[in-house]
Amino acid sequence: MCGIVGYIGWQEAAPVLLKGLKRLEYRGYDSAGIALLNGTISVMKQKGNVSGLETDTAKLREKMPGATIGIGHTRWATHGDPSDRNAHPHLNAAGDIAVIHNGIIENYSALKQELISEGYQFISDTDSEVLVHLIDWLWKKDASLDLESATRTALRHVDGAYGLCVISSREPDRIVVARKGSPLVIGIGEGEFFIASDAAPIVEHTNKVVYLSDGELAVVTKEGYSVKTIENVEQEKLVTELDFSLEKIEKGGFEHFMLKEIFEQPSVMHDVMRGRVRLEEGRVCLGGIEDYLDRLKQAKRIVICACGTSWHAGLIGEYLIEEFARIPVEVDYASEFRYRNPIVGKDDVVIVISQSGETADTLAALRTAKEKGALVMGICNVVGSTIARETLCGMYTHAGPEVGVASTKAFTAQVIMLYMLAMALSKGRTISHDEIILNLTELADLPAKADRILNLDSQIRDIAERFKDAKNFLYLGRGYNFPVALEGALKLKEISYIHAEGYPAAEMKHGPIALIDEDMPVIFIATRDSTYAKILSNIEEVRSRKGRVIAIASEGDKEVARLAEHVIYIPQASGPITPLLTVIPLQLLAYHIATLRGCNVDRPRNLAKSVTVE
Numbered sequence: 001m002c003g004i005v006g007y008i009g010w011q012e013a014a015p016v017l018l019k020g021l022k023r024l025e026y027r028g029y030d031s032a033g034i035a036l037l038n039g040t041i042s043v044m045k046q047k048g049n050v051s052g053l054e055t056d057t058a059k060l061r062e063k064m065p066g067a068t069i070g071i072g073h074t075r076w077a078t079h080g081d082p083s084d085r086n087a088h089p090h091l092n093a094a095g096d097i098a099v100i101h102n103g104i105i106e107n108y109s110a111l112k113q114e115l116i117s118e119g120y121q122f123i124s125d126t127d128s129e130v131l132v133h134l135i136d137w138l139w140k141k142d143a144s145l146d147l148e149s150a151t152r153t154a155l156r157h158v159d160g161a162y163g164l165c166v167i168s169s170r171e172p173d174r175i176v177v178a179r180k181g182s183p184l185v186i187g188i189g190e191g192e193f194f195i196a197s198d199a200a201p202i203v204e205h206t207n208k209v210v211y212l213s214d215g216e217l218a219v220v221t222k223e224g225y226s227v228k229t230i231e232n233v234e235q236e237k238l239v240t241e242l243d244f245s246l247e248k249i250e251k252g253g254f255e256h257f258m259l260k261e262i263f264e265q266p267s268v269m270h271d272v273m274r275g276r277v278r279l280e281e282g283r284v285c286l287g288g289i290e291d292y293l294d295r296l297k298q299a300k301r302i303v304i305c306a307c308g309t310s311w312h313a314g315l316i317g318e319y320l321i322e323e324f325a326r327i328p329v330e331v332d333y334a335s336e337f338r339y340r341n342p343i344v345g346k347d348d349v350v351i352v353i354s355q356s357g358e359t360a361d362t363l364a365a366l367r368t369a370k371e372k373g374a375l376v377m378g379i380c381n382v383v384g385s386t387i388a389r390e391t392l393c394g395m396y397t398h399a400g401p402e403v404g405v406a407s408t409k410a411f412t413a414q415v416i417m418l419y420m421l422a423m424a425l426s427k428g429r430t431i432s433h434d435e436i437i438l439n440l441t442e443l444a445d446l447p448a449k450a451d452r453i454l455n456l457d458s459q460i461r462d463i464a465e466r467f468k469d470a471k472n473f474l475y476l477g478r479g480y481n482f483p484v485a486l487e488g489a490l491k492l493k494e495i496s497y498i499h500a501e502g503y504p505a506a507e508m509k510h511g512p513i514a515l516i517d518e519d520m521p522v523i524f525i526a527t528r529d530s531t532y533a534k535i536l537s538n539i540e541e542v543r544s545r546k547g548r549v550i551a552i553a554s555e556g557d558k559e560v561a562r563l564a565e566h567v568i569y570i571p572q573a574s575g576p577i578t579p580l581l582t583v584i585p586l587q588l589l590a591y592h593i594a595t596l597r598g599c600n601v602d603r604p605r606n607l608a609k610s611v612t613v614e
């Protein structure tokens with residue numbers, strides 16, 4: 001949702017904070033603000049993105065020369081519309097306490113009424129402002145408190161999610177930070193410390209970080225940091241070495257992060273399989289779940305829970321695990337699973353899939369499944385994320401930081417993880433050693449095939465040019481490519497704002513075919529697999545209603561070329577592998593249509609990279 005940063009050390013804080021906020025802008029860009037502490041607190045905040053803040057920050061630096069302590073926030077509005085007064089940081093009336101917050105205070109209105117009855121006045125419509133007044137009120141009531149204990153006491157009154165930083169000129173040598181539900185990382189430098197919602201703003205300064213866990217609060221000074229629980233119990237924290245570089249976060253010469261991440265997929269495929277696909281031994285080695293493999297194999301049922309693109313990957317996982325491992329699988333939207341009192345128990349396995357590892361609905365589904373006694377494993381990309389830490393076991397996709405809001409390489413990495421999981425669950429049970437070798441060989445050939453598809457970029461851009469003004473799109477696929485049709489439609493929707501729907505191709509005649517006319521582009525994923533003949537007749541159905549057919553087909557397929565207006569040829573692959581190839585042209589098509597329409601694909605409207613509220 002929002003991005004928060006903090007700095008305490010020897011450098012001038014303002015430029016460090018501004019740069020950090022820029023790296024977190026994919027988390028939200030409705031407003032931005034920073035507060036500097038140098039004996040007193042000075043705040044600069046406003047509606048709009050971080051670059052808008054630069055000019056005013058220059059004035060702030062003049063006003064607060066040499067301030068080496070500060071906090072910053074970039075907002076994704078939930079409570080209170082994007083505006084200057086709803087921007088963070090929020091100050092108390094005396095202006096000697098400042099708070100920035102990422103998350104939602106669910107009982108804020110009750111707390112607000114109580115504080116108003118105590119004479120407090122609120123400037124903003126946000127839930128977050130409650131925090132600064134609550135800390136002030138409790139500290140006033142009990143002068144023996146200090147900033148840390150006043151914050152801790154305040155948080156005991158709070159229901160909801162928070163990642164927050166608090167500074168006060170009453171204790172001008174520290175930053176107090178706390179988390180519950182929203183991520184928070186502390187970067188350990190030489191005589192300086194960096195605080196952020198994730199490691200992106202930190203990696204250029206240090207690769208040593210500490211991830212705060214839910215219910216933890218830390219006091220950070222120039223000398224060091226101490227971590228305790230909200231119940232005031234000391235905590236020993238593991239220092240993690242970050243395994244990615246700043247370059248990895250920069251655009252690498254591409255115009256947008258999304259395009260860079262699409263072109264990173266061949267190397268990401270290598271990274272996901274590295275050390276896991278043991279071709280010579282005919283097996284996969286999945287360290288993160290090795291100890292639980294037998295229990296996974298004996299599962300009465302596997303339930304996959306996720307949101308958005310991760311849910312589409314889960315659908316492909318269902319096809320893979322059922323086909324190869326013959327274990328029944330069902331796929332649930334995490335937001336539905338968490339509230340429908342699902343029937344899961346100790347004989348079931350629940351797999352939660354999340355790129356960010358912070359998606360609130362998926363986290364709640366995880367906790368629901370745990371409460372019901374299921375074995376809960378995770379597939380995550382962000383190392384040290386909440387979902388990764390709360391699952392019993394799991395696998396990291398190692399796709400590297402995904403900055404583009406529209407997920408691309410993480411999807412590919414998730415599907416490869418699910419393919420390897422299906423192989424691990426099948427080994428010695430449902431498929432022979434030779435079949436595994438065959439499948440893993442095809443998996444290992446993927447990066448080269450993906451490279452060949454990326455070489456079609458300019459052809460795909462030409463097709464985009466022809467259809468960029470379309471009002472609607474339909475995406476159709478069968479079997480393994482039905483979820484890819486859903487994913488292709490989602491990519492187009494989220495970055496070009498064109499209405500698009502994905503469907504199982506056979507579903508057309510049960511209604512959607514009514515939408516077809518000469519203005520309807522229809523994307524068919526028509527690769528040569530077990531459903532090929534059926535999809536050809538579906539193409540005929542659409543052509544007979546003058547639909548504009550664009551087809552993804554297997555190289556050399558003349559039949560589809562006879563039927564479709566445009567054909568994007570991809571290397572031949574077996575059915576279970578095709579989603580990893582057919583999705584790439586759809587990612588590129590959406591990207592080019594969106595950029596040709598002048599959309600900002602890295603920061604699409606109304607979206608954020610990680611949705612940490614329900």
Ligand code: AGP
Pocket residue numbers: 307308309310353354355356357358359362405406407408494608609610611
């Ligand atoms: C995909 O492009 C979107 N950004 C969104 O649907 C995303 O997949 C969803 O919010 C789930 O995120 P997660 O994988 O980080 O949990």
